[in-house]
Amino acid sequence: MVTPLNTPDNIFTLSDSFLCDVNLDFPGFLRFKSSCMNFSDIGILGGHPSTTHPIAGPWDSPHVVKRNIFPKVLNDIRLHYIDYFDYFMNQKNSLGLNSCFKDLEDPIELFKIWMSEAEKKEINDPNALSLATTSNNIPNVRMVLLKGLSQQGFTFYTNLNSPKSNDIKENPKAAMCFHWKSLQRQVRISGNINQVSDKEADSYFNSRPYESRIGAWASDQSKAMNKRENFLEKIEEFKNKYKDEKKLPRPKHWSGWCLNPSSIEFWLGDQYRIHERLKYNKLSNVWKKEILYP
Numbered sequence: 001m002v003t004p005l006n007t008p009d010n011i012f013t014l015s016d017s018f019l020c021d022v023n024l025d026f027p028g029f030l031r032f033k034s035s036c037m038n039f040s041d042i043g044i045l046g047g048h049p050s051t052t053h054p055i056a057g058p059w060d061s062p063h064v065v066k067r068n069i070f071p072k073v074l075n076d077i078r079l080h081y082i083d084y085f086d087y088f089m090n091q092k093n094s095l096g097l098n099s100c101f102k103d104l105e106d107p108i109e110l111f112k113i114w115m116s117e118a119e120k121k122e123i124n125d126p127n128a129l130s131l132a133t134t135s136n137n138i139p140n141v142r143m144v145l146l147k148g149l150s151q152q153g154f155t156f157y158t159n160l161n162s163p164k165s166n167d168i169k170e171n172p173k174a175a176m177c178f179h180w181k182s183l184q185r186q187v188r189i190s191g192n193i194n195q196v197s198d199k200e201a202d203s204y205f206n207s208r209p210y211e212s213r214i215g216a217w218a219s220d221q222s223k224a225m226n227k228r229e230n231f232l233e234k235i236e237e238f239k240n241k242y243k244d245e246k247k248l249p250r251p252k253h254w255s256g257w258c259l260n261p262s263s264i265e266f267w268l269g270d271q272y273r274i275h276e277r278l279k280y281n282k283l284s285n286v287w288k289k290e291i292l293y294p
């Protein structure tokens with residue numbers, strides 16, 4: 001039991017240990033602690049704080065309380081900020097997933113956010129994706145670069161006579177996969193794929209460097225070549241043909257494909273393979289969300 005005396009610096013009559021409730025009422029904080037104190041605590045504390053006054057009880061001299069209580073208050077503030085930091089680092093969305101999954105109805109909007117984060121973190125080509133197509137039910141996959149994104153879908157550019165383009169002409173369904181190692185994130189997209197308009201293709205083609213545009217003319221993409229010199233000669237021929245880079249047209253065999261998504265899955269890696277997954281499926285033109293086992 002603690003029996004406070006009214007003389008300021010002779011504070012306690014003591015038993016060896018006692019239960020003590022400390023209610024620290026500090027600006028911005030209200031914490032309640034119940035702790036078992038022993039004799040050594042009393043030496044440090046120097047007095048039993050008031051439950052109503054933040055600094056001194058009626059029997060304590062203020063300098064004793066300030067000297068002895070203040071370190072405890074600082075510790076309390078520190079604990080408060082650790083809690084606060086922990087809360088921010090572990091925020092969840094309404095489905096119980098990491099807050100990076102947000103709470104959006106539109107997966108394209110979520111993709112834009114993830115892409116902007118990847119642009120800050122990836123050392124190069126955050127817009128690189130693997131593109132899967134099929135030919136006679138045989139799958140084929142290769143990397144391409146995402147060059148357009150809208151509500152219509154995900155656009156990349158290529159040679160229209162390449163194997164990937166021939167696959168798409170045969171089966172206009174494809175899948176894409178982005179992997180951002182620095183963020184431990186993956187996005188998988190699948191849907192129907194269509195050629196972009198000539199206007200859109202012209203606009204992107206004209207934004208490319210001169211040498212890249214010449215390359216689009218000179219390359220029979222994925223065809224076997226006898227000698228590399230033949231290709232380099234072709235490049236020089238086209239450079240001579242199109243000396244003025246302002247008058248370099250887009251080849252008819254070069255354009256873009258836009259994958260209109262029917263499903264988009266967002267994946268976040270976690271410890272011990274307890275990954276988090278959010279999949280959007282488009283049903284009757286409305287996006288529906290589901291979470292998946294890892």
Ligand SMILES: Cc1cc2nc3c(=O)[nH]c(=O)nc-3n(C[C@H](O)[C@H](O)[C@H](O)COP(=O)(O)O)c2cc1C
Nearest residue numbers: 128142143144145156157158159162163164165222
């Ligand atoms: C990071 C990366 C990005 C690429 N981007 C493109 C691209 O945007 N368009 C393209 O036609 N090929 C691109 N390629 C080359 C393709 O992976 C592939 O070699 C080429 O398109 C032929 O594929 P196909 O024979 O399946 O048609 C890229 C390769 C890498 C590694």
